[in-house]
Amino acid sequence: MIIDLPATTTGKVNRQIVDLRKSGGAVTLGRVLTLVISTDDNVQTEAIIDAANDASREHPCRVIVLARGARKAATRLDAQIRVGGDAGASEVVVLRLYGPLADHAASAAVPFLLPDTPVMAWWPGEPPANPAADPVGQLATRRITDASSSKNPGRALLQRAASYAPGDTDLSWSRLxxxxxxxxxxxxxxxxxxxxxxxxxxxxxxxxxxxxxxxxxxxxxxxxxxxxxxxxxxxxxxxxxxxxxxxxxxxxxxxxxxxxxxxxxxxxxxxxxxxxxxxxxxxxxxxxxxxxxxxxxxxxxxxxxxxxxxxxxxxxxxxxxxxx
Incomplete structure (x- = not known):
């Protein structure tokens, strides 16, 4: 099930999640972590969500997708909630952030973090120079990057080495x-x-x-x-x-x-x-x-x-x- 909430607020999205849980019997008790995905809103967003859904079948979780849109646009939050077959074994909340809101993605994610569960952050594309110091990275105990998605992968790895903090990792390492x-x-x-x-x-x-x-x-x-x-x-x-x-x-x-x-x-x-x-x-x-x-x-x-x-x-x- 996919529910679209255009031009909304985080409060309205949270209330919709609660209503879905009451009406559909969906619970968060089986969620073992929160996965926060920080990316740009583009054609690859769906592929990223699909990968997270597949991974969630082994690790049931809540997936929060922070998809940053045009910063020159008017301030707006478009949300989407995915449950059931459209969310694998997870509960997906897609937040599309426009205008100045795009620079405050971490604040938009906070209301949706599951209590008393670990938080992981994943940057499928170009990550921040220092993931541990990034506002999204500060929410997480594990931070996942992918050097192969960078314009210069070799330089990206050297940057990862210079800014490394416990909890950092990279999908280029998992491929090995x-x-x-x-x-x-x-x-x-x-x-x-x-x-x-x-x-x-x-x-x-x-x-x-x-x-x-x-x-x-x-x-x-x-x-x-x-x-x-x-x-x-x-x-x-x-x-x-x-x-x-x-x-x-x-x-x-x-x-x-x-x-x-x-x-x-x-x-x-x-x-x-x-x-x-x-x-x-x-x-x-x-x-x-x-x-x-x-x-x-x-x-x-x-x-x-x-x-x-x-x-x-x-x-x-x-x-x-x-x-x-």
Whole structure:
């Protein structure tokens, strides 16, 4: 069910929510958190709401969408309430803010925060320079950004590192979960000789490649080279005396893990959708210290524009056999 409330007030919207709860039997007892989405009112708003709805099936919540409209328009609040099948397992309140009201989005969200539940903030597009200091970020214990949505993803990550506060995270980090798990698992198997150096190959505008390189630099304390080539995250090579450990994704959803003394193994390395990454971030309420150290490791990474490893991905179209 979708109810539109044009040119309204936060008080009227809250009363409508209460009336819906009384008439329809909807309750907030099952909501485990409040997710506040700060974005601009554009064609992508619906896709953002859909991603939040999908994530809410694992984490029932109230979703508050702060969609900022034209600041030169007259001051106006257009609201929309979504419940039932139009809201996944959540309760969605869309607030479209126009005129000077667009600069006071946090104040508009406060009346709709669920009492005694954690608050998460998500910026699907360009985030503020310092999410923790932003008025919306100050409402939340967890703040989710997405460097891949920035005009300059690499610079955005450096900004995240400079302004990091406990509770910050980024969807570019969540996209690495499978890669990090596979690499950690490979290093837990014999032979146990140490890693001497690492090479991460990925597109020039791939923040996940940058974060993976920073993670390796921070935790392995070895030279790490970041090769800017291809599209997305293409390969990781860990050099050891016994031979390299290589995780390569030539194209599509399949990857190849190569280890000394073992046959090549096919692994699932599909690109994770936003709803998967968002759902993962909503599982934890504490600070992600591993992400914080990966941000610190960004300054330790050596950057290059050409790959020298025989495992390096060229343009994403070559087969694994051609690369090795």
């Amino acid at each position: 979960t499978t890669w990090r798990a596979l690499l950690a698992s490979a290093l837990d198997q014999p032979p146990y000789d140490p890693v001497r150096s690492a090479t991460v190959t990925g597109g020039p505008d791939s923040p996940s490649s940058d974060l993976l390189a920073g993670w390796l630099a921070a935790f392995l304390d070895v030279p790490v080279k970041r090769v800017r080539k291809g599209e997305g995250l293409g390969s990781v090579v860990l050099d050891r005396v016994s031979g390299p450990v290589a995780l390569v994704r030539p194209a599509g959803t399949a990857g190849v893990l190569t280890q000394p003394g073992q046959p090549d193994r096919s692994v699932a390395l599909g690109r994770r959708q936003i709803k998967e990454c968002l759902s993962e971030e909503m599982r934890r309420l504490d600070s992600d210290e591993i992400y914080a150290r990966a941000l610190q490791g960004l300054t330790m990474v050596k950057r290059s524009r050409s790959a020298t490893s025989r495992f390096a991905v060229d343009d994403g179209s070559a087969s694994h056999e051609e690369m090795v």
